[in-house]
Amino acid sequence: xxxxxxxxxxxxxxxxxxxxxxxxxxxxxxxxxxxxxxxxxxxxxxxxxxxxxxxxxxxxxxxxxxxxxxxxxxxxxxxxxxxxxxxxxxxxxxxxxxxxxxxxxxxxxxxxxxxxxxxxxxxxxxxxxxxxxxxxxxxxxxxxxxxxxxxxxxxxxxxxxxxxxxxxxxxxxxxxxxxxxxxxxxxxxxxxxxxxxxxxxxxxxxxxxxxxxxxxxxxxxxxxxxxxxxxxxxxxxxxxxxxxxxxxxxxxxxxxxxxxxxxxxxxxxxxxxxxxxxxxxxxxxxxxxxxxxxxxxxxxxxxxxxxxxxxxxxxxxxxxxxxxxxxxxxxxxxxxxxxxxxxxxxxxxxxxxxxxxxxxxxxxxxxxxxxxxxxxxxxxxxxxxxxxxxxxxxxxxxxxxxxxxxxxx
Numbered sequence: 306x307x308x309x310x311x312x313x314x315x316x317x318x319x320x321x322x323x324x325x326x327x328x329x330x331x332x333x334x335x336x337x338x339x340x341x342x343x344x345x346x347x348x349x350x351x352x353x354x355x356x357x358x359x360x361x362x363x364x365x366x367x368x369x370x371x372x373x374x375x376x377x378x379x380x381x382x383x384x385x386x387x388x389x390x391x392x393x394x395x396x397x398x399x400x401x402x403x404x405x406x407x408x409x410x411x412x413x414x415x416x417x418x419x420x421x422x423x424x425x426x427x428x429x430x431x432x433x434x435x436x437x438x439x440x441x442x443x444x445x446x447x448x449x450x451x452x453x454x455x456x457x458x459x460x461x462x463x464x465x466x467x468x469x470x471x472x473x474x475x476x477x478x479x480x481x482x483x484x485x486x487x488x489x490x491x492x493x494x495x496x497x498x499x500x501x502x503x504x505x506x507x508x509x510x511x512x513x514x515x516x517x518x519x520x521x522x523x524x525x526x527x528x529x530x531x532x533x534x535x536x537x538x539x540x541x542x543x544x545x546x547x548x549x550x551x552x553x554x555x556x557x558x559x560x561x562x563x564x565x566x567x568x569x570x571x572x573x574x575x576x577x578x579x580x581x582x583x584x585x586x587x588x589x590x591x592x593x594x595x596x597x598x599x600x601x602x603x604x605x606x607x608x609x610x611x612x613x614x615x616x617x618x619x620x621x622x623x624x625x626x627x628x629x630x631x632x633x634x635x636x637x638x639x640x641x642x643x644x645x646x647x648x649x650x651x652x653x654x655x656x657x658x659x660x661x662x663x664x665x666x667x668x669x670x671x672x673x674x675x676x677x678x679x680x681x682x683x684x685x686x687x688x689x690x691x692x693x694x695x696x697x698x699x700x701x702x703x704x705x706x707x708x709x710x711x712x713x714x
Contacts, residue, residue: 316389316390316453317388317449317450317453318388319387319388319446319447319450320446322443323387323388323443323446323447323450324387324388325387326434326437326438326443326447327383327387327388327447327450327451328383328384328387329437330383330430330433330434330437330447331380331381331383331384331387332384333433333436334376334380334429334430334433335380335384337376337429341429342372342373344425344429345372345376345422345425345426346368346369346372346422348421348422348424348425349368349369349372349418349419349421349422349425350365350368350369350418351421352421354414354417355415355417355418355421357409357411358406358411358415358418360601360605361409361601362521362604362605362607362608363405363521363550363552363553364402364405364406364409364550366608367398367401367402367405368402368418370398370402371398371399371402371419372418372419372422373398374394374396374398374399375399375419375422375458375459375462376426378391378394378396379391379454379455379458383454388450388451388454389454390454390457390458391454391457391458391461392461393458393461393462393465395465395466395469399462399466400469401551401552403466403469403470403473404469404473404550404551405549405550405551405552405553406470407470407473407474408473408486408548408549408550408551408553409549409550410486410490412470413463413466413467413470413471416463416466416467416470419459419462419463420459420463423455423456423459426455427451427452427455430451430455431448431451434447434448434451484506485506485507485508485545485547486547486548486549487506488503488506488507489507489547489555491503492511492590492593492594493594493597493598495594500512500590503590507545508545509543509545509557510559511589511590511593512589513559513588513589514559514560514561514586514587514588514592515557515558515559515560515586515587515588515592515593515596516539516557516558516559516560516561516562516563516564516583516584516585516586516587516596517555517556517557517558517583517584517593517596517597517599517600518532518535518555518556518557518558518581518582518583518584518600519549519553519554519555519556519581519582519597519600519601519603519604520532520535520553520554520556520579520580520581521550521552521553521554521579521580521604522552522578522579522580523552523576523578523579527576527578527579528552528553528554528576528579529546529554530575530576531572531573531575531576531579531581532544532546532554532556534571534572534573534575534576535556535558535564535568535569535572535573535581536556536558537572538564538568538569538571538572539558539560539564539568539572540560541558541559541560542559543559544556544557544558544559545557555597557593557596557597560586561586561588562586563583563584563585563586563617563618563619564583564617566615566617566620569581569583569615569617570614570615573614573615579614580607580614580615581614581615581616582600582601582603582604582606582607582615582616582617582618583600583603583615583616583617583618584596584597584598584599584600584601584602584603584618585599585618585619599618600618602618602621602625603616603617603618603621603625605625606621606624606625606711607621609711610710610711621707621711623704623707623708624707624708624710624711625711627704627708634708637701637704637705637708638705638708638709640692641691641692641698641701641702641704641705642690642691642692642702642705642706642709643690643691643692644690644691645687645690645691645702646705646709648686648687648690651673651683652683652686652687653706653709654673655669655673655675655679655680655683655684655687656683656684656687656695656702656706657703657706657707657710658672658673659680659684659695660695660699660700660702660703660706661703664699666680666681666684
């Protein structure tokens with residue numbers, strides 16, 4: 306049975322047997338299986354309400370890190386003091402996530418992700434508990450205190466983070482940066498803000514060309530230096546920069562042509578912790594908005610390719626558009642490519658280069674830095690692996706290969 310401590314008439318104290326079971330359960334939860342963790346993340350980021358966070362690679366990753374931080378803290382606390390009230394631990398992962406939620410204009414309802422994850426964690430914890438004992442009394446005591454512990458810990462954590470978000474919001478509503486961020490938010494939302502008023506608040510013209518970029522992955526002060534190098538490499542005389550998070554900058558360059566890939570690589574050469582996604586150029590207020598959304602789409606593609614550091618939307622536009630329906634995308638890739646989908650990357654790259662070269666094997670060999678005979682052999686091998694010969698279906702094959710290059714795992 307549950308014994309109540311005299312020092313704390315509210316919080317129950319576990320019997321020695323239940324405490325031992327709780328500790329053993331915590332030991333089993335120390336290293337959760339990958340599918341368990343994936344389900345926790347999926348629950349936290351699922352649903353229409355969480356879509357703005359799930360579609361932002363930086364915010365989504367921060368929520369995943371926060372999930373793991375909370376889980377490990379709760380488990381560790383119950384290893385040392387089984388069934389006790391777990392104190393809030395506002396680790397850097399949680400503070401960073403709360404700051405970035407505020408800087409994106411999101412409110413405390415975004416913390417619902419922890420509630421969604423809580424339901425999944427509780428279900429898996431119950432599975433552990435049922436594997437520890439078959440005694441009804443022991444199981445009832447274990448589950449009663451487990452439920453109280455998990456619910457209270459999540460409530461306390463959300464309460465503490467809500468307070469930090471309110472403080473952060475109060476700090477961000479002061480100064481010129483807040484004015485810029487507010488004006489940009491209105492423009493991106495399509496709100497009826499006059500161009501002259503927006504330009505006054507931004508100190509940036511809106512009538513000319515715009516090429517948007519999103520830089521992320523490093524501390525904001527180092528990203529500022531990367532943004533300056535990006536503007537310089539692209540030949541931009543000035544830039545508009547908005548701090549969108551602790552590790553994210555939104556940038557607009559007054560350029561009618563997107564920087565070349567070499568310009569992006571040169572700009573990031575001195576900033577190994579930074580990554581950049583660039584949108585298509587646009588003109589006027591609509592172009593300002595559209596270029597940013599293009600950059601955001603390119604960012605989502607780049608987030609799925611950890612070996613790459615920079616990308617332009619124009620180079621991934623087809624894959625980005627087709628990736629809007631993941632379940633259909635996977636079926637399309639599998640149906641079109643067949644066994645080629647799992648073939649050597651060099652073989653797939655050769656086939657894609659061949660289609661881009663309009664069937665010119667010599668040009669393909671030059672672009673792939675290999676011999677023409679190697680190209681011919683690879684194309685023959687590709688035809689063996691494809692459900693239909695390449696010559697009968699080049700457009701679909703090229704589209705599927707582009708998707709495979711940027712496939713989100």
